[in-house]
Amino acid sequence: MSTLSDLLAEHTDLPGDAVDHLQRVVGEWQLLADLSFADLLLWVGTGNAADRPDAEVLCVAQCRPTTASTAFTEDMVGSIVSESQHPTVIDSLITRDIVRGSASGTESVPVRCGDHVIAVLTRDINPAQQRPPSALESAYRECADDLCRMISEGTFPTPAERTDVNSSPRAGDGFIRLDTDGRVVYASPNALSAYHRMGLATELSGRDLASVTRSLITDPFDSQEVADHIAASTSGDAGHRMEVDARGATVLIRTLPLRPRGEFVGAIVLVRDVTEVKRRDRALLSKDATIREIHHRVKNNLQTVAALLRLQSRRLENEEARTALSESVRRVTSIALVHEMLSMSVDEEVDLDEIVDRLIPIMLDIATVNPRVRVVREGALGVFSAERATPLVMVLAELVQNAMEHGFVASTDGVVRITADRSARWLDVVVHDDGPGLPPGFSLEKSEGLGLQIVRTLVSAELGGSLELHRAAGGGTDASLRVPLGRRGPRI
Numbered sequence: 001m002s003t004l005s006d007l008l009a010e011h012t013d014l015p016g017d018a019v020d021h022l023q024r025v026v027g028e029w030q031l032l033a034d035l036s037f038a039d040l041l042l043w044v045g046t047g048n049a050a051d052r053p054d055a056e057v058l059c060v061a062q063c064r065p066t067t068a069s070t071a072f073t074e075d076m077v078g079s080i081v082s083e084s085q086h087p088t089v090i091d092s093l094i095t096r097d098i099v100r101g102s103a104s105g106t107e108s109v110p111v112r113c114g115d116h117v118i119a120v121l122t123r124d125i126n127p128a129q130q131r132p133p134s135a136l137e138s139a140y141r142e143c144a145d146d147l148c149r150m151i152s153e154g155t156f157p158t159p160a161e162r163t164d165v166n167s168s169p170r171a172g173d174g175f176i177r178l179d180t181d182g183r184v185v186y187a188s189p190n191a192l193s194a195y196h197r198m199g200l201a202t203e204l205s206g207r208d209l210a211s212v213t214r215s216l217i218t219d220p221f222d223s224q225e226v227a228d229h230i231a232a233s234t235s236g237d238a239g240h241r242m243e244v245d246a247r248g249a250t251v252l253i254r255t256l257p258l259r260p261r262g263e264f265v266g267a268i269v270l271v272r273d274v275t276e277v278k279r280r281d282r283a284l285l286s287k288d289a290t291i292r293e294i295h296h297r298v299k300n301n302l303q304t305v306a307a308l309l310r311l312q313s314r315r316l317e318n319e320e321a322r323t324a325l326s327e328s329v330r331r332v333t334s335i336a337l338v339h340e341m342l343s344m345s346v347d348e349e350v351d352l353d354e355i356v357d358r359l360i361p362i363m364l365d366i367a368t369v370n371p372r373v374r375v376v377r378e379g380a381l382g383v384f385s386a387e388r389a390t391p392l393v394m395v396l397a398e399l400v401q402n403a404m405e406h407g408f409v410a411s412t413d414g415v416v417r418i419t420a421d422r423s424a425r426w427l428d429v430v431v432h433d434d435g436p437g438l439p440p441g442f443s444l445e446k447s448e449g450l451g452l453q454i455v456r457t458l459v460s461a462e463l464g465g466s467l468e469l470h471r472a473a474g475g476g477t478d479a480s481l482r483v484p485l486g487r488r489g490p491r492i
Contacts (some may be wrong), residue, residue, distance in 0.1 A: 001077060004042075007060040008424040009485060012044055014118060016422040021113040022060075024157045025121070027065050031270075034171040035144035037068035037103070037137065038123040041076055043089050056080050057089050057120070067140070067170055071105075071126040089120045098152055100321045112154035121151060122222060139177050139186040149260035160238040168241060169252050174271030176209065180264060182234045198246035201212050213253070216246045226253065233257045233267040243274075250278045275287075295343035298346050302336035327401070327451070332398045333362055338390045339343065350389045352381035356418070359397060363404070372413050373404050379420035383426065391462035392483065398451045399431040399479045406432030407477055426486070431479040437471045444469045 002010075004026055008019055033040045042061040059079045064070040083090045091099045092108035096117050099108045105125030110117040114399065123144075133141065151155035174191030180445055182192055187195075187204040196205060198216045210227040217223035220242060233255035252414065256268040306329045313325035327382045341350040360375045370426040384392060400416055408414040414434055421428045444467070459467045464484035472478045 004061050005485065007058070007078070007276075007425070008044070010057055010425075011046060011060075012424055014044075014424045016424070018113045018116070018118045018381070020159075022111065022119060024159070025111060025119075025151065026061050026063075028157045029121070030066075031171055031426055032144055032147055033063045033065040034067045035140040035147070036123050036125070037129060038125045039064055039071045041072075041122045041124070042111070042119045043086075043119070045093065045455060046080060047447045054080050055090050055093075055094075066170070068129050069126045071124040078122055086122075089122060091119060092120045093412065096152075098148065102211055107148070109148045110152050112152060114154065115285040121148075123148070135186065136188055138174075139188075140175065143177060143258065146258045146260045146265060150258070153261070155259060155262075158238065162221075169254050169272035170269035171270065173273075176204070176269040176271065178209060178230075178234055178269060180234055180266055181358075182208055182210055182212065182231050182267075185266070191269075191271045194249075194251055195441045197249040197275070198244075198251060199275055202325040213244075217244050218246055230255055230267075230269065233269070234264065236439065239267075248275070249273065250275045264278065286344060293343070295339045299336045299339040299343060302332050302339065306332045306336065330397060330401065331394065332364055334359060335395050338386065338393055341389075342386055348386045349383050351383050352389060352392065353377070355389070356381065356396060359393070360400070363397065363401060373408060373416060374414070375400060375404070375416045375418070377420070380422060381420045381429070382422050388463065391458040393462070394456050394466075395458050395481065396429065396431070397482070398455045402449070402451050402455075402476065403431055403433040403435075403479065407435035409436065422485070427483045427485055428480040429483075431481070432472055434476040437475065438469065438477050442469070 005019070008014055008022065014022075020227050022042070029040050029042075040063040041059050043057040046056045046058050046059055057080070059076045059081075062072070062076050066074075081089075088099045088101045088106065088108040092110045094112050098110070101107065105123075105127060107123045108350070109121045110120055111119040113335070147156055171188075172190065174194045176189040176191050176240070177186045179185050184204045192200075194205055195212070195216070200212065200216060204212065210230040213230060214223045214227035217226060217462075224241050226244055229237075229242060230253075231440055233239060234257065237257065239256040241252070244251055244253060250273075252270075252272040252274055254270040256270070258265050258267055264323065266299065309325050309329045309332065313322045313329070316322045316325070337355050338350060341355060342348065356377060360377070362374075364375065396418070400418065403416045407416070417430075417432045417434075419432065420429045444456070447453070455467060459465045459481065465481060467482075468478075468480045470478055
């Protein structure tokens with residue numbers, strides 16, 4: 001089954017920030033589907049959909065509500081439809097606004113990222129479920145309309161409001177709507193039950209939720225912090241996710257400010273009683289701590305090996321042997337940095353930008369070449385899984401080291417520039433030096449240098465990418481690395 005990343009990589013050329021925004025939308029949209037009592041489909045154009053009369057759009061993600069029956073029994077992901085089959089999607093792309101279909105219960109919402117509409121989100125309600133709404137349904141749908149308006153304006157979701165979709169409260173766990181003064185307009189029965197579990201003996205309706213919550217939380221410092229976050233959610237601050245303990249109960253609270261058309265109209269507060277879940281999580285946390293401890297010990301052992309190699313190199317008089325040991329120190333240090341990041345990560349993913357920024361000073365410190373060379377980084381490499389981060393860090397380190405060693409004449413100033421460009425489909429990295437350029441007749445495939453041999457092996461076998469070394473247009477040398485990010489396949 002193709003994932004969102006796979007489909008975006010195969011069918012679009014969206015930039016990295018647009019892909020990240022769509023991932024955030026999908027990370028939040030179970031809440032929107034539940035509040036809307038509707039199926040959500042995410043559509044992208046297969047070409048310049050806004051300018052073509054025969055435009056087609058592709059469904060790249062689907063979400064069904066847990067609060068109502070689905071409108072689509074079949075899986076729509078991967079489906080391509082024309083304008084005649086789904087005209088509101090194309091209309092929404094062209095008008096850049098919310099378009100309601102002629103059929104009751106159908107709506108298309110443009111997904112805006114910055115100044116561009118990058119996709120369309122449709123809401124489809126099962127016709128069999130349409131009936132006079134209850135008080136709960138009215139409260140849900142009013143908030144859903146506000147969130148859709150914010151999506152069309154590009155103000156939701158934001159990176160600051162990103163949350164863990166596996167543990168974040170859902171609408172069905174407990175839903176509270178606040179007005180602009182922070183008072184409860186509506187509280188669902190499950191939300192009221194969660195507050196009763198925390199020790200509340202009265203109703204919530206009409207009361208100041210921040211004050212009520214403060215009085216229930218056991219720890220005085222936590223109580224004030226949670227109350228401040230709830231109060232701030234109605235005045236424009238970003239949403240927060242909090243875990244609180246109150247009289248033996250553990251409750252997750254998430255605030256989500258509502259600001260359609262730039263006007264603050266209140267907030268959503270989601271509540272989930274996780275008292276029993278927390279007891280089971282303690283065993284999983286213990287296992288997670290063990291895995292991170294293993295990464296920590298591997299990092300320590302690798303650093304010990306690097307220190308021993310560095311000590312040995314200082315005792316050698318043979319310059320070639322000292323250089324070889326220094327290169328080994330750098331390679332071992334690169335792997336150790338990855339394990340250090342994994343020892344602090346909870347999801348086996350690492351931020352490559354942070355690793356490269358920490359590795360560059362180490363490379364300059366142990367370099368045996370011209371100390372007047374500077375190394376700078378431009379653009380974001382992004383986050384990678386552990387299995388891909390290690391070979392990618394080693395490749396970048398080797399390319400930078402190769403540029404420092406062979407790209408400049410001795411005792412001259414120079415700059416090695418790492419430029420990264422990440423899209424839905426590729427990570428493109430260019431390591432450029434402003435030296436005299438490659439020697440005549442140079443061939444990457446015939447190079448016998450150990451560093452380039454390591455790079456060729458890692459790029460082809462571990463990363464499935466490509467590498468080219470060539471003279472730069474403005475002088476110097478470019479090492480161009482291209483790594484695929486999504487699974488590629490034939491278009492259907």
